[in-house]
Amino acid sequence: MQHNHRVAALIQVICLALLVFCLIERQVRQALGPEQTMVGLYPDNRRVRLTGRMIFYHLGELTLRIGHITDPPTVQITRGVQLHLLDLLDTDIGQTRWPQT
Incomplete structure (x- = not known):
């Protein structure tokens, strides 16, 4: 292998x-x-220390509903822990990235 x-x-x-x-992971831990x-990462609601793997596991279940001309795209949050993680990450999911026409 001469060129890698x-x-x-x-x-x-x-x-x-x-x-x-x-x-x-650092942003969530600081927040x-x-x-x-x-609380809320496991089904029995015990308090645990967060890991990056847990964060991505719960955020990986988020789905994006594609919008139309009159209806903007929305993120469908199915569990409260997802909303809490998005709040800790200071993410505004209500703001669309495309300009309104």
């Missing part, structure tokens, strides 16, 4: 994904404060 551009690109993509993963535990 593909391997270098793959490593860069993996590093960027890990960076985003860590930044999201939780010194206690850094949250």
